[in-house]
Every structure is written in structure tokens, then in C-alpha cells.
Amino acid sequence: DADVTQTPRNRITKTGKRIMLECSQTKGHDRMYWYRQDPGLGLRLIYYSFDVKDINKGEISDGYSVSRQAQAKFSLSLESAIPNQTALYFCATSDPTDRSYQETQYFGPGTRLLVL
């Protein structure tokens, strides 16, 4: 089984709708991240969480919110979806105690979101 899973894998929604993307991990990592990927651009950080009670905004958090339900679960919500939020969304995890890998981030398979 995959260490980092995301649901749904594909989603089509309409402008103004609320949508939630979910991420679960079995790696036992404390740190979790949400990124979006757009063609021609690098991955950009939306939100990150160092533990259940520590949630922080990334570089492009406007229009998004998150919830860290447990160490293993981190959800991303679009409160009122708009077309320019059409993108690939990735969840990632890392282990701050794993110094041998210098905080390597491990990614899920992604969610492809289309907002009409």
C-alpha cells in the first residue's frame, strides 16, 4: 500500500462550490504539506503543519483552508472554488528527526481538480 494517499484522485466542480481534498499517510511523519502544481510553474506551498496543533500558511494560502484531524490526516478545503484554482494538488510528508535525509519530503499521487 502507498505511504501517502490522496482522495479523490480526480474532481470536477463548479464555481462557488466548497470542496475538500483529503490526505492520509502511514509513514508516521509529523510534518505534512499541501502544494499545488500548475503547468510551467514549480510546486507552490499552500499550507503546512508541523503537528496536529501547529498549522501555518504557505506562499499561496488565499482561498484555501486546512484541517489536521490526526497525525496521519491532513485535509485541504476550497471554501468557494474558482476557475483559477484548477490545478494538480499534492500532499507531502516529512520527518524532522530523520537528519540523514535532511527533511526529505515524500509526495502523494495527487488530485487533479477542475473548476468550471
Added chain:
Amino acid sequence: EDQVTQSPEALRLQEGESSSLNCSYTVSGLRGLFWYRQDPGKGPEFLFTLYSAGEEKEKERLKATLTKKESFLHITAPKPEDSATYLCAVQAGSNDYKLSFGAGTTVTVRA
């Protein structure tokens, strides 16, 4: 602000034709430079971490090198299964979590 520029954007190779991908970076105190491979419809897959200038790492047909301003990913005698987008990311010394990504280089290897 950390900046990462990858070139070329796309690279088409014949099977067996070796080549290199470039990742130029500007960062305040490099903590680590990461290479990932991304296949269509999938998430980035970790390949290497490089920490200091002069360091090299290898994995099968891939070899990553690092200088103070750039990193190269050398693909030796590529095969069609090496076709993917290769992403470079840097982590600044002041942030032990934030990765700044380049846009990637899409490599296509023809049989």
C-alpha cells in the same frame, strides 16, 4: 527570495544518447538541493539530496552533481523508461521545511 531555474524545459533523446539537465539556484545558505522524478499523473518521487558543493550521487543511469550555483542531473545511456519530468528543489538554511521548486525538465527518450 529563493529562486530555482531549470533548463532546458524539454529534452528529447534517442535511447543511449547521454545528456545533462541543469538546475540553477539562488538561495540564502543552502541546506539541501533535492532532485525528484515525476511521471505523468503521479506525485514527485524522491531521487537525491545534495548538501555541499562537490558532492555527487548516483542511482542507476542518473548522476547528480552540485556546485555553489547549480546542480546537474546527468543521464547516461538513457532508456525509454527514463522518460519523465525531473524536478529540482532547494531548501534554505533558515527554513528546515520549505522547498522552492523549479518548473522541471521533461525528458522524452525514444527507442
